[in-house]
Structures are given as C-alpha cells and as structure tokens.
Amino acid sequence: MARVLGTRLLRLVATLFAVTFLSFLMTALLPGDPAVAVLGVEGVQNEELLLEVREELGLNDPIPVRYVNWLGRAVTGDLGESYINRGVPVAQTIQERIPVTAQLAVMAIIIALVLAIPLGVLGAYKESRWPDTASSAFAQIALSVPNFITGIFLIWLFSVTLRWLPASNWNRLGNGVVDNLKTSIMPATALAMTQMAIFSRLVRSDMIATLQENFVLAAKAKGLTDRFILLRHALRPSSLSLMTILGINFGALLGGTVVIETLFAIPGLGFRLINAISQRDIMVIQGITVFIAVVYVVINTVVDLLYAAVDPRIRRS
Amino acid sequence: MTERLDGRLARLLAALAAFALLVAACGGSSDDTDDAAPEDETEAAEAEEEAEDDDVAEAGEEAEGDVDTEIEESTGERVVGGEIAVGLEAELPGMRPWEDTCASSCYNIFVTIYDKLMESTETGEYEPWLLESITPNEDFTEWVGTLRSGVTFHNGVDLTAQSLVDMFAIQQTGSQSQSQIAASNLATVEATGDLEVTYGLSQPNSAFPAYLSRAQLGMVFEPGAAADGDAFNAAPVGTGPFVFESRDLDNETIVTKNADYWGTDSDGTQLPYLDKISFRPIPDEGTRLDATLSGTTQVAHTLRQNTIRDSRAERDGGAEITLFEFQGNNVGGGMFNVLVPPFDDIRVRKALVQLTPQDQVIEALGGTGISLPGTQWFSPDSPWYSEAAAAAWPQFDFEAGKALLEEYVNDPERSDGKAVGEKIEYELSCPPDPTLIAAMQVGFEVATSTELVDINLTNYDQQTHINYALGADNGFVGSHGAHCWRFSDDNDPSTSLNPAFAPPTAEIAAAAGIPDVVSPLNFANYFDGDIFQAAIGAIRTDNFDERYALYESISLKIAEDVPVWWSGHTATALITDDAVMGLVSWELPSGTLGQGMPNAEGRWHQVWLAG
Numbered sequence: 001m002a003r004v005l006g007t008r009l010l011r012l013v014a015t016l017f018a019v020t021f022l023s024f025l026m027t028a029l030l031p032g033d034p035a036v037a038v039l040g041v042e043g044v045q046n047e048e049l050l051l052e053v054r055e056e057l058g059l060n061d062p063i064p065v066r067y068v069n070w071l072g073r074a075v076t077g078d079l080g081e082s083y084i085n086r087g088v089p090v091a092q093t094i095q096e097r098i099p100v101t102a103q104l105a106v107m108a109i110i111i112a113l114v115l116a117i118p119l120g121v122l123g124a125y126k127e128s129r130w131p132d133t134a135s136s137a138f139a140q141i142a143l144s145v146p147n148f149i150t151g152i153f154l155i156w157l158f159s160v161t162l163r164w165l166p167a168s169n170w171n172r173l174g175n176g177v178v179d180n181l182k183t184s185i186m187p188a189t190a191l192a193m194t195q196m197a198i199f200s201r202l203v204r205s206d207m208i209a210t211l212q213e214n215f216v217l218a219a220k221a222k223g224l225t226d227r228f229i230l231l232r233h234a235l236r237p238s239s240l241s242l243m244t245i246l247g248i249n250f251g252a253l254l255g256g257t258v259v260i261e262t263l264f265a266i267p268g269l270g271f272r273l274i275n276a277i278s279q280r281d282i283m284v285i286q287g288i289t290v291f292i293a294v295v296y297v298v299i300n301t302v303v304d305l306l307y308a309a310v311d312p313r314i315r316r317s
Numbered sequence: 318m319t320e321r322l323d324g325r326l327a328r329l330l331a332a333l334a335a336f337a338l339l340v341a342a343c344g345g346s347s348d349d350t351d352d353a354a355p356e357d358e359t360e361a362a363e364a365e366e367e368a369e370d371d372d373v374a375e376a377g378e379e380a381e382g383d384v385d386t387e388i389e390e391s392t393g394e395r396v397v398g399g400e401i402a403v404g405l406e407a408e409l410p411g412m413r414p415w416e417d418t419c420a421s422s423c424y425n426i427f428v429t430i431y432d433k434l435m436e437s438t439e440t441g442e443y444e445p446w447l448l449e450s451i452t453p454n455e456d457f458t459e460w461v462g463t464l465r466s467g468v469t470f471h472n473g474v475d476l477t478a479q480s481l482v483d484m485f486a487i488q489q490t491g492s493q494s495q496s497q498i499a500a501s502n503l504a505t506v507e508a509t510g511d512l513e514v515t516y517g518l519s520q521p522n523s524a525f526p527a528y529l530s531r532a533q534l535g536m537v538f539e540p541g542a543a544a545d546g547d548a549f550n551a552a553p554v555g556t557g558p559f560v561f562e563s564r565d566l567d568n569e570t571i572v573t574k575n576a577d578y579w580g581t582d583s584d585g586t587q588l589p590y591l592d593k594i595s596f597r598p599i600p601d602e603g604t605r606l607d608a609t610l611s612g613t614t615q616v617a618h619t620l621r622q623n624t625i626r627d628s629r630a631e632r633d634g635g636a637e638i639t640l641f642e643f644q645g646n647n648v649g650g651g652m653f654n655v656l657v658p659p660f661d662d663i664r665v666r667k668a669l670v671q672l673t674p675q676d677q678v679i680e681a682l683g684g685t686g687i688s689l690p691g692t693q694w695f696s697p698d699s700p701w702y703s704e705a706a707a708a709a710w711p712q713f714d715f716e717a718g719k720a721l722l723e724e725y726v727n728d729p730e731r732s733d734g735k736a737v738g739e740k741i742e743y744e745l746s747c748p749p750d751p752t753l754i755a756a757m758q759v760g761f762e763v764a765t766s767t768e769l770v771d772i773n774l775t776n777y778d779q780q781t782h783i784n785y786a787l788g789a790d791n792g793f794v795g796s797h798g799a800h801c802w803r804f805s806d807d808n809d810p811s812t813s814l815n816p817a818f819a820p821p822t823a824e825i826a827a828a829a830g831i832p833d834v835v836s837p838l839n840f841a842n843y844f845d846g847d848i849f850q851a852a853i854g855a856i857r858t859d860n861f862d863e864r865y866a867l868y869e870s871i872s873l874k875i876a877e878d879v880p881v882w883w884s885g886h887t888a889t890a891l892i893t894d895d896a897v898m899g900l901v902s903w904e905l906p907s908g909t910l911g912q913g914m915p916n917a918e919g920r921w922h923q924v925w926l927a928g
Contacts, residue, residue, distance in 0.1 A: 030781075031777065031780075031781040031784060031785075032778065032780030032781045032783070032784050033780070033784050033787075033789060035789075036780070036783060036784060036787060036789070037780055038418075038492060039418070039492050039493070039496070040418030040420075040493065041783055041787070041838070043418065043492055043493055043495075043496045044496070044787060044789070044837045044838065047789070047793070047835075047837065049492065049495060049496065050789055050837075053492060084410045084411070085410060085411055085550075085566065086411060086416065086417075086546070086547065086550065087546065087547030087550055088566075093566075096566075152603065155603075155604060155607050155611075156607070159607055159608075159611035159613065160607050160610050160611045163611055163612060166608070166611070166613040167604055167607045167608040167610075167611045167613045168404065168597065168599045168604050168605070168607075168608045168613055168614075169568055169569060169597045169599070169608075169613070170568050172565070262600055262601060263601050263604055264604065265567075265568070265597065265598060265599040265600065265601070265604060266568075267565060267566060267567035267568035271567050272566075272567060275408065275567065278778065278779060278780065279410070279780070280780045
C-alpha cells in the first residue's frame with residue numbers, strides 16, 4: 001500500500017507541475033496586454049506609462065523567469081496579487097470564492113442524486129416498460145439541454161412569472177440559510193440536471209446487471225419484497241460506478257460552473273475566472289486554473305487510492 | 318413573458334447562426350463569392366434605393382429612433398427613505414478614482430460616494446458642483462476655483478483647498494489620473510486660500526472644467542485615507558451623498574445615506590432621499606432585465622440596444638417598468654489603419670464607406686428604431702452636430718464605390734504593391750459579438766459583390782482587439798486593417814476628439830514639427846495638420862461659435878478623408894420599476910437641471926421611491 005501511495009503521489013506532483021507550467025504558458029501567451037487592461041484604453045496616453053505599468057507587473061521578464069518566480073511563491077501559498085483589483089491576493093480571492101462554488105457543486109450533486117437514484121432504480125425495475133421509457137426520455141432531455149438554457153427557464157418561471165425566487169446574485173450563508181437557499185436553489189438545479197441524467201443512466205444499467213445476480217434471485221426465492229430487494233440488496237452493489245463518477249464530476253463541477261455563475265451573477269470561482277480572462281488578469285487566471293486543476297487531480301488520486309484500498313486486485317496490479 | 322423567453326432563446330440561436338455565417342464567410346473560396354455575386358448585386362441595388370430615401374438629420378431635431386427620455390422638472394411628491402437595488406452591467410475594477418478604470422457601471426457607484434468638482438447640465442455645459450465657482454485667466458492657463466464651505470468627508474475630515482492639493486499628489490501617481498493630467502495640460506494645483514484652489518496648466522485649455530467633471534481629476538476623495546491605496550480600496554472615503562458600507566466583489570456593493578451631506582433639494586430637503594442602495598453586477602443582459610421584472614432589483618442598467626428592445630416590449634406588454642433612455646455622441650463604426658495599404662489610399666477608404674449600407678448594418682446590430690445613424694463625432698442632439706458634415710459624409714452608393722475600387726485596382730501605382738487588376742485584400746475585424754458579426758457580414762456581402770476585394774473577417778476578444786489597434790509593440794502603429802471601434806462621448810469634444818487625431822507616432826509628430834506630441838489613442842493613425850491645429854484652436858477659446866466652427870471643420874475634413882466609418886449611435890438606458898423617480902429631474906446646486914442619465918449613469922442622490 002505504501003508503494004502504491006508513493007507512486008500515486010509522485011504522479012500527482014508531476015501532473016501538478018505539468019498543469020501549472022502549461023496553464024502559466026497559455027495565460028502568458030494570451031494575446032492582449034494586461035498593462036492596457038490595467039490602464040484602460042483611455043489611460044494609454046503615452047508609451048512611458050505603459051512601460052511603467054508593465055515593469056510594475058513584472059511583465060518585462062521572460063516567461064520562464066516569470067514562471068519560476070510564480071512557482072517559488074506558489075509553493076508557499078502565495079499566488080500573487082490581482083492586476084486589476086490591486087492589492088487583493090489571489091489566494092484570498094480563491095478562499096472567498098470556493099465556499100460559493102463548492103456549495104453549488106454539493107447542492108447540484110445532492111439534487112442530482114435525489115432525482116437520479118429513484119429514476120435509475122425505477123428504470124431498471126421496470127426495464128423496457130413505459131416507466132423505463134419515460135425515465136430514459138427524461139434523462140435524455142436533461143442531458144441534451146444545456147444547463148444555461150435550464151437556468152434561463154428557471155429564472156423565467158420562478159422569478160419573473162411566479163416571483164418566488166430572486167433572479168440573480170447570492171445571499172451568503174451568514175445571512176441565513178433560507179435566504180441563501182433562495183439564491184442557490186435555481187443555479188444548483190440548473191447544474192444538477194445534466195448530472196442527474198448521467199447518474200440515473202449509470203444506476204439503471206448497473207442495477208439491471210445486479211438484478212440478474214444469483215443473490216438477488218435467492219432473495220426473491222426467500223420471498224422478500226421487491227422494494228426490500230431493490231433498496232437493501234441491489235442498490236449498494238449497483239452504486240460503485242456511481243461513486244466513482246461522483247468524485248470525478250464533483251471536481252469537474254468546481255471548474256464547470258462558469259456559465260451558470262455568470263448567468264445568475266454568483267460570486268464563485270467561475271464568475272471571477274471569466275472576469276479575469278476578459279480583463280487579462282493573468283495572476284487570477286493562473287491561480288484559479290491551478291487551484292481547479294489541483295482539486296481535480298487530488299480528487300482523482302484519492303478515488304484511485306480508495307479503489308486500491310477497496311479492491312485488492314487493483315492494489316496488486 | 319413567454320415572448321421574453323423566446324427572445325432569449327432566439328438570440329442564442331441567432332448567435333449560433335451568425336457564427337455559422339462567419340465560418341462560412343471565412344472559409345469561403347473565391348468561387349463561392351463569384352457564385353453569390355449576382356444576388357449580392359441585387360441586394361446592393363436594393364440597399365442603395367433604400368439609402369437614397371434617407372435624409373440628413375437637422376441639428377437638434379428628433380431623428381427617427383431617437384427616443385431619449387426628456388429631462389424635466391419633477392412634479393411628484395418626493396419621498397424620503399427606502400432602498401433600492403441596481404443591477405449593473407459589470408463589476409468595477411476598484412474604488413480609487415485616480416487608479417482604477419471607470420466606465421458606465423463604475424460611475425453609477427462612484428457618484429454616490431464621491432462628489433465631483435464640476436457637473437454637466439441639461440445642455441451639456443459645465444457648472445460647479447463641489448466647487449462654488451471657477452474662473453479662468455485670459456489665456457486659459459490658470460483656473461481659480463472656490464470650494465463650497467462646510468463640506469466634510471465621510472470620515473469627518475473637513476474639505477479644504479489643501480485637500481485638493483494633497484489629492485493632486487496622489488493623482489500624479491495614479492494610472493488613470495496621470496493620463497488625464499497629461500491630456501488636460503494640468504501642471505500644478507495650489508491652495509491659494511482656505512477654500513480657494515488654483516490650477517496651473519502648461520498649455521491653454523478652455524475645456525478644463527470638463528476634466529473636473531469626471532472621475533480621474535474631478536471626483537474628490539479624502540487624501541489622508543487614500544495614502545494607503547489598498548486600504549482605501551476596501552473602504553473608500555469621499556464627500557458624496559452616500560457612505561460606502563460594504564463590497565462583496567462580483568456580488569454587491571452597498572452604500573448608505575450620508576446623514577451629514579451638504580446638498581439639499583430646491584425645497585430645502587436634505588439629500589439624498591434614499592436610505593440605501595445596493596449595486597449588483599449582473600453580466601447577463603437577460604438576467605439583469607429579469608431581475609428588475611421580478612422585483613429582485615429596482616433598476617437595470619444597459620448599454621445594449623437588444624435589451625432596450627426587450628424592455629420596450631415588456632413595458633408595452635404591461636410590465637410595470639419605465640425606460641430612461643439616453644443616446645448621446647458615442648457612436649459605433651470602425652477605423653481604417655491609414656498607415657497600412659490599401660487604407661493609405663483615400664479611394665479605398667471612401668469606396669468601402671460607400672459600399673456599406675448603413676441602415677442594413679444598423680438593422681443587423683439590432684438598432685433599427687433605436688439607434689441613430691452616425692455621420693460624425695456628434696449626434697443630432699448635440700450642440701456640436703453639423704448638418705454640413707452630415708451632408709458631406711459619403712452615403713451608400715454602390716456604383717460610385719465600385720468605380721473608386723476599380724480605379725485603385727487598375728492603378729499601376731497602387732499602394733498595396735499588387736499587380737494591376739488583382740483584388741484588394743484586407744482584414745475586417747470586430748469583437749465576437751453576434752450582432753457585430755452579423756453587421757460585418759452585411760459589409761462583407763456588398764463589398765465582395767464588386768468582385769474587387771477579398772476580405773478576411775476576424776473576431777478577437779475585446780482585449781486582443783484593443784491591443785491590435787493600439788500596437789504598443791510597433792510604435793503604436795498597430796497591426797489592424799479595418800477595425801470595428803466606438804468613438805466619442807458626451808464630454809467636451811476636446812477630451813476625446815483631440816487625442817484621436819493628434820500625431821499617432823513619433824515619426825509623424827517629428828515630421829509635423831511637434832515632436833513632443835504623440836497620441837497612442839489615434840487608432841486610425843490618421844493625421845492632418847489642419848485638423849490638429851483646429852483641435853488645438855478649440856481649446857484656446859471658450860467662445861462657442863468659434864469652437865463650433867473649428868469642430869465643424871474637423872468633421873468636414875473627416876468626411877472628406879474618411880479615416881473612420883460610422884454605424885449607429887449607442888443607445889443606453891436605465892430600466893426601472895415604475896416607483897423609481899427622479900432620474901431625469903435632478904438639479905445642480907444652482908437649480909439648473911442636470912444632464913439626466915448620460916450613458917446610463919444615474920445620479921442617485923435625488924432619486925426617490927414613489928409611495
């Protein structure tokens with residue numbers, strides 16, 4: 001186990017190095033001058049001012065030097081300061097944003113699971129009959145409709161038409177759970193729909209396979225009710241694939257909320273990232289990209305390690 | 318409401334369709350163009366017929382599509398108290414007027430925290446605001462201002478002339494203020510009395526008060542607090558009608574009533590009326606409007622004509638909203654990089670303008686019935702508008718445009734070095750906005766139907782687009798060809814027009830005998846000695862008629878040399894719940910009506926909620 005752990009950690013470090021370098025390179029090579037973004041078009045009245053700002057931002061150094069300087073600080077937790085929101089450390093920005101995005105991701109996963117498990121189980125139990133067809137169709141629609149379209153529809157229905165929920169922005173948890181839920185439920189639901197579709201298809205197919213196992217037949221022979229067999233005997237072994245995809249999708253959601261956060265004007269990581277890209281705020285782009293990549297890689301490594309811990313065959317291989 | 322949902326979905330589909338068109342255009346071979354030519358020529362002929370029907374707008378008249386909300390005194394009972402939420406297009410970069418870029422969204426917040434020294438009136442003139450008076454010397458190189466007495470900053474510090482002197486020391490280090498200091502010719506700020514301040518200018522500038530009405534030099538902040546810029550950014554201190562309470566970046570900035578504010582309304586009631594304002598950045602246009610329709614916010618700010626169209630439809634459909642619309646000088650279009658062939662030849666520039674059906678471009682931009690066609694730096698509402706320049710601006714004329722192109726193409730001395738008869742090639746670039754892409758397509762179709770040009774349509778994000786035009790890496794020449802752009806604003810003409818036509822490079826400046834005057838903001842790289850002299854002349858006199866004549870001569874010269882082209886003027890609006898009052902009726906301390914909500918910048922100190 002120690003060898004597995006060691007190998008995985010080495011891979012993790014190598015991956016992170018590659019991710020940080022590539023993301024630094026890509027952001028540094030983006031066309032558009034951060035100094036112009038800092039000054040604004042009207043602010044570029046002379047070349048000296050532009051050069052001065054570039055010097056101040058360290059943009060006159062070669063890219064490798066900038067990367068090494070950045071990496072040296074990053075390993076100590078210093079991801080630099082925003083070029084645009086001067087004086088605001090990137091680490092602080094991430095620290096303030098991650099609870100928002102993480103909450104959205106967690107809520108989306110929960111909503112997706114709450115809908116997906118009954119749909120998947122129903123589809124498997126009633127395989128090839130109308131409930132299966134209906135749940136499959138629902139999942140197909142949810143998978144096909146982009147989440148921002150779902151978001152627009154939810155705003156139209158629950159904000160503009162029914163006036164039940166605010167159309168935009170974010171009430172932080174500190175302002176009260178109910179107020180927070182009012183601003184988080186629609187974006188989380190919009191994010192959840194695609195996840196729900198994937199999860200329900202996964203549960204359905206795994207459950208169909210499980211229901212053909214001998215232990216299920218034995219349980220039926222014992223006279224246990226279908227409900228008991230489905231929920232107590234078949235669901236757990238049908239959830240292994242779901243658990244894997246949950247981990248991966250949670251990581252993906254942390255970096256994949258950009259559109260929904262922008263649509264609902266939610267101050268999460270994605271919203272900040274998109275603003276930073278449009279403003280050429282390279283330090284923020286780099287910091288958030290690396291953070292998302294690190295979270296994603298770490299989650300995947302943890303899932304791999306858990307697999308190895310659970311399944312001796314993987315460990316031995 | 319369903320229409321609104323449909324509208325948003327339709328826009329998404331339109332964006333995809335426009336993208337598909339762009340791909341088709343970029344990937345189209347010359348054969349494709351040839352095949353399409355006869356149809357295009359028919360379209361071009363139809364467009365020409367339509368264009369011939371257009372008349373030149375007369376100065377000051379209400380042209381079609383011009384629906385500016387009238388500025389007028391309010392007759393309603395003013396209510397003290399209450400709070401509103403305002404949805405803004407964008408988050409502001411920072412809270413420091415001297416350091417952070419400030420556009421329309423930003424001004425909405427800044428004017429609540431900071432008072433300006435001067436303010437613009439209904440007629441576009443400048444009157445004192447935090448100053449009580451300001452007087453120039455004879456040659457406009459010295460301006461003596463007297464501050465209002467008894468004004469204190471939000472932290473209790475008194476406002477004195479020395480405050481402005483200390484502010485100037487900070488402004489000289491700020492990236493935003495530095496450029497305005499240079500542009501205004503401001504050299505020194507001295508306290509010549511407790512409340513008397515003297516501005517010394519290195520060159521005459523009769524338009525100096527205009528600079529005191531904008532954020533970079535005109536917004537008054539507490540210099541003691543500003544000594545620590547980062548701390549100030551977190552807790553800005555001004556003398557404005559509202560006090561900064563909190564800022565949750567990308568989510569909400571809250572300001573609350575300044576109980577000690579110096580201003581009163583004409584009835585003597587202390588301002589501001591509202592207790593609290595929450596400003597919320599909502600980047601998605603549809604969501605921002607929905608937020609107001611649903612009561613999440615009471616005001617939606619927009620600079621997009623599509624949103625104005627949707628809002629009008631909602632209002633006409635019964636939604637309880639009011640549109641405060643403003644369409645000023647700011648005008649869309651683009652510039653030709655005149656230092657790059659073939660745009661160094663006036664025939665090509667003029668031909669391409671004549672081959673652009675402006676009304677169809679405006680329609681593609683979604684501006685029909687909303688956006689006024691541009692013919693110059695000024696809109697027909699502006700006191701600077703010139704009917705002569707409007708008449709001189711080349712109108713759509715397919716045959717004349719084609720003839721000019723033929724002349725160039727068949728010229729053995731043609732500037733692009735190509736063989737006689739070979740097609741002209743150039744790049745037309747706009748930011749990747751779906752409506753701009755559709756507008757590009759209009760110009761592309763008509764121009765390529767002459768079979769004399771090959772156009773490479775490109776779209777880069779805003780920052781890249783700006784950088785290509787700025788050309789900081791090649792002596793500010795830029796690497797652009799025909800480049801979409803926006804021009805002008807509602808400040809004094811000198812603030813935007815003078816730098817746009819000053820020498821663009823050191824070589825041109827040296828050749829013109831003015832080696833110290835180089836303007837990176839001359840994106841077209843077009844320089845004309847007469848225009849430059851007229852622009853300088855216009856800030857050496859405060860006589861309106863003289864200044865008007867000088868700016869008219871500039872507009873006429875631009876119409877003759879066409880270094881730029883125009884589409885339509887920018888429509889802006891504040892869309893409010895019906896209960897929000899006072900946006901058009903605010904007054905200056907003198908009792909003069911203010912400028913309303915130029916560029917969707919509200920003045921929130923005299924806004925109230927109807928009971």
